[in-house]
Amino acid sequence: MKIENINHVAVIGTGMIGASMAALFTGNGYSTTMLAFSEQGLERGSRLYDTCFGDLIDKNLVTKDQAERCRKLLRFTFDYSDIADADIIFECVAEKLDVKLCVYENINANCKQFRALASTTSALSADDLAEGMTANRDKLVVAHPYNPPHLVPFVEVVKSKFTKDEAAKTAYEVLESAGRKVIIMQRCAPGFVANRLQHALLREAIHIIEEGLAEPRDIDKALMYSFMPRYTSVGLFEHQDAAGLDLVKSIEDYLLPTLCNGCAAPDYINKLVAENNLGMKTGKGVYEWPEEAKEDFRCRAAAPYLRYFNWDIPSE
Numbered sequence: 001m002k003i004e005n006i007n008h009v010a011v012i013g014t015g016m017i018g019a020s021m022a023a024l025f026t027g028n029g030y031s032t033t034m035l036a037f038s039e040q041g042l043e044r045g046s047r048l049y050d051t052c053f054g055d056l057i058d059k060n061l062v063t064k065d066q067a068e069r070c071r072k073l074l075r076f077t078f079d080y081s082d083i084a085d086a087d088i089i090f091e092c093v094a095e096k097l098d099v100k101l102c103v104y105e106n107i108n109a110n111c112k113q114f115r116a117l118a119s120t121t122s123a124l125s126a127d128d129l130a131e132g133m134t135a136n137r138d139k140l141v142v143a144h145p146y147n148p149p150h151l152v153p154f155v156e157v158v159k160s161k162f163t164k165d166e167a168a169k170t171a172y173e174v175l176e177s178a179g180r181k182v183i184i185m186q187r188c189a190p191g192f193v194a195n196r197l198q199h200a201l202l203r204e205a206i207h208i209i210e211e212g213l214a215e216p217r218d219i220d221k222a223l224m225y226s227f228m229p230r231y232t233s234v235g236l237f238e239h240q241d242a243a244g245l246d247l248v249k250s251i252e253d254y255l256l257p258t259l260c261n262g263c264a265a266p267d268y269i270n271k272l273v274a275e276n277n278l279g280m281k282t283g284k285g286v287y288e289w290p291e292e293a294k295e296d297f298r299c300r301a302a303a304p305y306l307r308y309f310n311w312d313i314p315s316e
């Protein structure tokens with residue numbers, strides 16, 4: 001349910017996350033302004049936004065009339081003065097500290113009434129972000145969503161050592177009002193909760209490849225058809241209790257010394273990046289990505305989340 005005193009949501013950045021966040025908030029009745037940095041960025045953001053709603057219409061989760069009503073809540077701008085009255089600002093720009101800090105200084109210079117500035121960063125420390133700010137450090141939180149945020153309900157909110165409770169509370173309440181499942185971390189740590197877990201898993205998966213134990217396709221198959229589906233209905237710790245913690249101890253005493261403890265991106269990733277094989281954005285990463293494969297991936301990636309769809313779509 002839309003919060004009455006949140007009259008203007010700003011989304012800065014018009015990429016995958018910015019467009020999805022704009023879809024989420026217009027889809028829950030919030031007037032939303034997306035700030036772009038170029039004509040190309042605006043066009044991309046508009047196209048990605050429309051794709052979000054096109055998928056929801058195709059899945060019969062939103063009607064065309066509802067989508068049109070939501071689109072009327074969205075505006076685009078290149079000018080920070082157009083978000084001067086934003087009540088909450090979601091920063092969705094590139095995962096580069098300098099880029100984010102430049103955005104924050106523009107916010108400080110133009111925006112006068114925001115109650116929270118939420119960075120969607122995947123891993124940057126909330127302390128590092130806040131320490132780079134010249135003002136409004138107390139309003140900055142990390143609000144890390146999972147891709148695509150308009151479908152994936154989970155968001156991890158992280159306070160920095162400067163954050164006032166009011167800012168964290170505002171971010172929490174606005175996200176919950178849009179049907180998100182939000183946690184607030186007790187203190188700042190890089191990667192927050194879920195991305196620490198996801199990247200610990202990725203580190204070991206890549207270690208298995210580098211050790212010649214299995215190929216990417218087989219690792220993906222193992223994950224998709226072994227324990228991953230389990231954790232959409234029971235918790236990790238529930239399962240360990242079900243298995244028996246004596247068994248868990250035996251396994252961990254034997255297995256943990258053999259697992260990867262790398263402290264940097266592995267050579268497998270470094271080599272792909274050095275060759276500019278960045279994944280979908282360049283057509284080749286771990287896998288090849290022809291257009292039809294990208295579309296198939298997008299549909300499969302969204303499918304598990306459709307059952308969580310719970311937007312409070314504006315009725316007029």
Ligand SMILES: NC(=O)c1ccc[n+]([C@@H]2O[C@H](COP(=O)([O-])OP(=O)(O)OC[C@H]3O[C@@H](n4cnc5c(N)ncnc54)[C@H](O)[C@@H]3O)[C@@H](O)[C@H]2O)c1
Pocket residue numbers: 012013014015016017018036037041091092093094095096099120121122123144145146147
């Ligand atoms: N893609 C994901 O799976 C995912 C998931 C959760 C969080 N995030 C985080 O969300 C944020 C945005 O990620 P994204 O995937 O939407 O990225 P993206 O590359 O799709 O979009 C980044 C946007 O940043 C803006 N930008 C402004 N100045 C820029 C500059 N100097 N250089 C590059 N871009 C500039 C542009 O509008 C661009 O569209 C990042 O902090 C990322 O870590 C990403």
Ligand SMILES: O=C(O)[C@@H](O)[C@@H](O)[C@H](O)[C@@H](O)CO
Pocket residue numbers: 121122123145146147148195198
């Ligand atoms: O999985 C996600 O959507 C998030 O964890 C993002 O932050 C992003 O996909 C990175 O993990 C990519 O490794």
